[in-house]
Amino acid sequence: MTGTPLVEFNGLKVKFKGERTVHAINGLSLSMQAGETLGLLGESGSGKSVTLKTLLRLLPPRRSEIEGEVRVNGTDITTLSGRALSAYRGGEVSMVFQEPALALDPVYTIGDQIAETVMRHKGVGRFAAMEVALDMLNRVRIPSPERRLKNFPHEMSGGMRQRAMIALALACRPKLLLADEPTTALDATVQIQILLLLRELQREFGMGVIFVTHDIGVAVEVSDRIAVMYAGNIVETGTTRDVIKNPRHPYTRGLLAANLHGAVKDERLDAIPGSPPALEEPPSACSFAPRCAFARPQCLAGLPPVTDLGAGHSVACVLEQPAFS
Amino acid sequence: MSAATDTVVPEAPVITAAGYWTGVLKRFSRDPVAVTCAVIVLLLILSAVFAPYLGLDDPYKASMIKRLKPIGYPGFPLGTDEQGRDMLSRLIYGGRLTLFVGLVPVVLAFFIGSAFGLVAGYAGGRINALIMRTVDVFFAFPSVLLAIAISSALGAGIVNSLVSLTIVFIPPIARVAESATASVRALDYIDAARASGGGALTIIRVHIIGNVLGPIFVYATSLTSVCMILAAGLSFLGIGVRPPEPEWGLMLNTLRTAIYVNPWVAALPGLMIFITSLCLNLLSDGLRSAMNVKD
Numbered sequence: 001m002t003g004t005p006l007v008e009f010n011g012l013k014v015k016f017k018g019e020r021t022v023h024a025i026n027g028l029s030l031s032m033q034a035g036e037t038l039g040l041l042g043e044s045g046s047g048k049s050v051t052l053k054t055l056l057r058l059l060p061p062r063r064s065e066i067e068g069e070v071r072v073n074g075t076d077i078t079t080l081s082g083r084a085l086s087a088y089r090g091g092e093v094s095m096v097f098q099e100p101a102l103a104l105d106p107v108y109t110i111g112d113q114i115a116e117t118v119m120r121h122k123g124v125g126r127f128a129a130m131e132v133a134l135d136m137l138n139r140v141r142i143p144s145p146e147r148r149l150k151n152f153p154h155e156m157s158g159g160m161r162q163r164a165m166i167a168l169a170l171a172c173r174p175k176l177l178l179a180d181e182p183t184t185a186l187d188a189t190v191q192i193q194i195l196l197l198l199r200e201l202q203r204e205f206g207m208g209v210i211f212v213t214h215d216i217g218v219a220v221e222v223s224d225r226i227a228v229m230y231a232g233n234i235v236e237t238g239t240t241r242d243v244i245k246n247p248r249h250p251y252t253r254g255l256l257a258a259n260l261h262g263a264v265k266d267e268r269l270d271a272i273p274g275s276p277p278a279l280e281e282p283p284s285a286c287s288f289a290p291r292c293a294f295a296r297p298q299c300l301a302g303l304p305p306v307t308d309l310g311a312g313h314s315v316a317c318v319l320e321q322p323a324f325s
Numbered sequence: 326m327s328a329a330t331d332t333v334v335p336e337a338p339v340i341t342a343a344g345y346w347t348g349v350l351k352r353f354s355r356d357p358v359a360v361t362c363a364v365i366v367l368l369l370i371l372s373a374v375f376a377p378y379l380g381l382d383d384p385y386k387a388s389m390i391k392r393l394k395p396i397g398y399p400g401f402p403l404g405t406d407e408q409g410r411d412m413l414s415r416l417i418y419g420g421r422l423t424l425f426v427g428l429v430p431v432v433l434a435f436f437i438g439s440a441f442g443l444v445a446g447y448a449g450g451r452i453n454a455l456i457m458r459t460v461d462v463f464f465a466f467p468s469v470l471l472a473i474a475i476s477s478a479l480g481a482g483i484v485n486s487l488v489s490l491t492i493v494f495i496p497p498i499a500r501v502a503e504s505a506t507a508s509v510r511a512l513d514y515i516d517a518a519r520a521s522g523g524g525a526l527t528i529i530r531v532h533i534i535g536n537v538l539g540p541i542f543v544y545a546t547s548l549t550s551v552c553m554i555l556a557a558g559l560s561f562l563g564i565g566v567r568p569p570e571p572e573w574g575l576m577l578n579t580l581r582t583a584i585y586v587n588p589w590v591a592a593l594p595g596l597m598i599f600i601t602s603l604c605l606n607l608l609s610d611g612l613r614s615a616m617n618v619k620d
Contacts, residue, residue, distance in 0.1 A: 056519075056520050058516055058519060058520060062450065085522075086522040086523070086524055087522065088522070089519065089520055089521060089522040090520065090521035090522030090523075091522060094520060094521055095517070095520045097513050097516070097517055098513075099513060102512055102513035102514060103513040103514050103516075103517040104514055104517070105514045105518070105531075105532050105535065105536070106514075106536065107535040107536055107539075108531075108535065116531065117521045117522070120521075120522055120523070120527070121522060165517075168517075168521070169521075172521075
């Protein structure tokens with residue numbers, strides 16, 4: 001853990017204004033090192049995608065309010081604009097979307113789309129950019145890449161499209177790759193291929209990856225560290241091993257229990273009761289307390305303090321405070 | 326490296342990587358109705374363009390003796406009009422002005438309306454409200470009424486009717502362009518383009534125009550027939566093309582008194598308008614289905 005972290009969130013708050021106000025991210029602090037894979041785990045509406053979009057400044061500027069600091073390689077990216085923002089997006093950080101069928105432009109060939117990005121960031125000619133595109137298709141192991149270069153997205157299968165999407169995202173060798181549930185739209189056999197591919201490419205290029213998922217199995221498969229999100233904040237972070245072997249937060253324990261492995265027929269499945277809060281008001285107490293089996297009066301008195309358990313493992317829960325142990 | 330060999334996907338069946346327009350042409354050529362209409366429209370355009378070289382009678386040469394001769398009269402295969410001018414020649418020469426007045430306003434409105442719609446749809450918010458509410462004001466009038474009002478305010482003449490028809494067709498095209506742009510803008514690939522560093526201009530030029538031009542173009546082709554009918558209507562009312570120029574709408578007007586004497590000849594300009602607009606409509610339908618990649 002030396003040098004500037006690759007990504008550093010410092011008290012990030014994101015609020016959406018409109019007909020109803022939503023406090024999507026509430027004081028999120030998190031950092032990750034270069035070359036690390038961070039799994040961002042949480043259920044729908046916990047703010048995973050909003051976090052990624054904030055990192056790329058993709059939120060609609062008129063309707064969203066961003067507070068706090070987001071640093072990538074030491075630069076505060078919340079103030080970037082114009083040319084610097086364009087160079088940052090796609091050059092330093094790029095993103096793989098959840099649904100490759102929607103994230104590729106239907107009227108251009110795969111080769112054209114990759115070449116367009118390469119020409120923009122590297123300032124090379126079309127011919128050289130096409131060479132890069134071909135090389136990228138090879139690296140993501142698309143068979144007969146020369147021909148696929150001239151294919152339109154609709155001429156490819158789902159798994160192939162996601163490979164093309166990854167090739168597009170990595171064409172400019174970003175230092176950070178954001179993967180927004182990249183395997184959710186794919187079937188199970190293709191999922192594992194894409195995960196293995198991402199892990200390999202991550203090692204090959206030495207980039208940092210933030211991998212958003214709601215599937216704990218996927219998170220374990222790919223990440224070095226895991227951050228569990230709930231109601232717009234991180235409730236627990238640590239190395240994948242620590243979080244899985246020794247989950248401290250009741251929500252993390254609930255997530256780990258709520259899988260189907262080892263489920264017995266005709267027995268009720270373990271599930272976390274209730275649903276996440278609506279977040280129309282900024283939370284003033286532990287957001288998970290209403291669903292928590294271990295809730296104490298202190299949980300509702302104020303925001304839970306963050307306890308550092310050592311080795312980068314930290315938990316936001318009152319039960320971890322020395323007074324309770 | 327064992328993981329590398331594991332992830333190699335077996336060779337996929339060969340899909341021919343043909344260009345988009347090759348595919349469109351292929352699908353279009355399989356549609357007999359659309360092809361027939363395309364041929365008819367092409368013939369009409371060619372005959373109009375090359376009218377002077379077809380060895381036709383002078384369309385302005387009148388003859389008091391040979392007035393209102395029926396179809397098949399020796400020397401006049403389609404008869405003569407109320408001033409004894411050759412109908413065949415006048416119908417073919419009439420195509421020049423009619424098609425010109427039918428196409429030019431749509432082409433102009435296509436560019437202007439698309440530009441308005443693209444800006445409104447991409448910018449959203451206040452700019453959208455400003456442009457689209459202005460467009461709505463024009464939309465409130467029935468198109469015929471608006472065309473007549475503007476034409477008569479500007480005075481009769483070809484240029485003025487071109488201007489008025491262009492104004493009439495800007496609102497619908499802008500509306501189609503705006504809704505197409507707004508729906509494309511919300512799609513993931515626009516976010517993806519922004520995420521890979523594309524500026525607003527690049528995104529509009531490359532990703533938005535590429536995706537909305539097809540639908541707008543198809544819609545505009547369907548307007549050409551309406552435009553032709555409106556132009557003919559303006560001439561019929563006497564605020565478009567002036568006599569003695571041959572133009573189908575005007576010919577319909579001047580021949581209307583002869584409807585009891587020689588109904589077949591009097592109906593000919595109307596028949597031409599009908600055939601042309603029908604073919605243009607079916608052609609635009611064919612284009613629409615040929616250009617739709619997604620299914």
